[in-house]
Each structure stands twice: as C-alpha cells, then as structure tokens.
Amino acid sequence: MRQLFASCALLGALAGTSAALAADAPATAGAKPPAKDLVLKGDAKCTTCHDEADEPRLxxxxxxxxxxVADGRTPSCTNCHGESDKHTNNPEKLKARPATDRNFSKGTTTPVEARNESCISCHRKDSKRSHWEGSAHQRADVxxxxxxxxxTAKDKVADKRTQPEVCFTCHKEQRAQVSKPSHHPVLEGKVACSDCHNAHGSVGPKLVKRDSVVETCYTCHMEKRGPFVHSHEPVNEDCGxxxxxxxxxxxxxxxxRAPFLCHQCHTPHGGQLGQLQGQLPTVPTATSSGKSGINYTQARGCMNCHTQVHGSNNPSATNPTPQFNLR
Known part of the structure; x- marks a missing residue:
C-alpha cells in the first residue's frame, strides 16, 4: 500500500509540473530573444535599427x-551620441524620429562646443591635442x-594623399599657392599639411608643430640650422x-626673386655719385670708382657672391677677402 501511495504522489507531481510548463510555453515562444551587440559594447540599442543597409554605413x-573591442578605451554609441531615449523610443510616435542628443549631421542644431566635447573628453589627455582650447580652429568654431x-574605414585626414583636400576646403589661398611652379610636394603626396602644422593647436605661431617657424622648418632642413660664425638674422627670426x-x-x-628680395632689407651696392643723381645703383668697377658700372639689378643676383645666405663661417669679419671689401 505504501508503494501504491508513493507512486500516486509521484504521478501527481509530474502532472503538475507538466501543466506548469505547458502554461509557460506560449509566453516563452512569443518573446523575442535579447538583441546582441554587433560592433561596440552596448550597441544593440542602436544596431537593432541601424544595420549594414544604412547609408552612410555606420x-x-x-x-x-x-x-x-579589445581596447578598454573604446567608446560606445551613447558615449558620443548620448543616451538619446527620445530617438530610440519615439514616445510621441513622430513620423520622423527626433535626432540623437548629440547629432553630427550637416544640418544639426547641436552646438559645436557640445559636439567637440564628445571627442575632447577622451582625446584631451593626448599631448597632440592638449592645446585645442584657445587654438585658431577652436576660436573659429570648427x-x-x-x-x-x-x-568609415579610411579617414581622409589620416592619409597624406587626401588630407590636403580636406584642409583646402577652408584654406582656398593655400590651394592656389601649392599649384604654383615652386612648391612643397603637397599635391604629389610627399608632404602633408600635418607635417608642419598641428590643426589641434600648438604653442607656436600659425599652428606650426614646433615652438617657432624656424624650428619647424629645421625638422627637414637641418643643414640650415647652424650654428654659424656669421648668421643671417632674418633666418634666425622667421623663414617666412x-x-x-x-x-x-x-x-x-x-x-x-633676387636681387629684389635682398633689396627689401639691404641697400643695393652702388656708387654715391649715381645715387645722388637719381640713377639706379651700380656696382663699382676697378676703373670707375662708382661713377659708372654695371646695373646691379639687371641679370644679376646677390647669390652669385653670397652663396651661403642662411649662414656662413667665411669670410672673416675682421679680415675680409677682396671681393667683399668694396671700400
């Protein structure tokens, strides 16, 4: 009898369990499985709608x-765009969903400062961007x-071949200058704007990467650095x-072109008599003593004699060689 009662109790328990599972089955089958992250941690909130069919391809x-993903500093969608609950849930059931809390599209109403803060909040610790506050681009609301x-897989600014086109969008004058006969090989893809400038700010003028223009130029033109016995002061001041x-x-x-460039600072060589008579300066000859000679500004160049205009160790200032002693 005891075995009979135990068997009946077991059958009753199994029947109750089966009934409970049957009652729960419809609810479990109708529920959607939780969405999975596709790219970034926590991006399931966004990627349920923004999939590979989006344009641009987010x-x-x-x-x-x-x-x-392996980098702990990697941001999520909400780190940049904000929680954006109104955009996600659309509580007012609008035909066009409200924009995200921080929107970066062309027609956005999000202030520039708020948009930039989403980037600077992480990149402020980077030494290359530590001078953003107060820089020319920051003051211009860029x-x-x-x-x-x-x-996008390829940021145009990160590629030397496409970076200038991004800068030329605003800097039209520089676009025209790099197309002139004598230019740095920017269009050829050998030199980029970021080789000389730090667009995120610097302590030097004109957003140059070093403390001054000359120090920036010396990063490539090291032979002009010196030190020299005789330095050309404009070189030490600014190559520009x-x-x-x-x-x-x-x-x-x-x-x-020389000699007109040199004449902007240096009085042309010439005889006093010709200058008093209002004539063009002339180079004195051995026989003329300044009364006549070859017009210095025609078919002549200062660099014919002064070959080391950036600085030189010769001739000596105390014992000049004859070609530099015109007295």
Missing part, C-alpha cells in the same frame, strides 16, 4: 580604432567632424621673411 566604425570621419612655404612663382619658394 557599422564600418568597426574597421577603425574606435571599433577596437567642429572635429568638419575634418574627421568616424564611421623670405620664403612662402606653400608655393611661389620664384625658385626655392622665394617670395620675390
């Missing part, structure tokens, strides 16, 4: 540094996304006194 962020593209680094029509990136 999921391509997984091919960039911002999509490196947004990070005006130059950079995040949801004589050169336009973006491009000119004169050779060697000179602003004006």
């Amino acid at each position: 999921l391509h962020i997984g091919k960039t540094k911002h999509g490196t 947004a990070c996304t005006s130059c950079h593209q995040l949801h 006194n004589c050169h336009n680094p973006h491009g000119t029509v004169a050779e060697s990136l000179l602003k004006v």
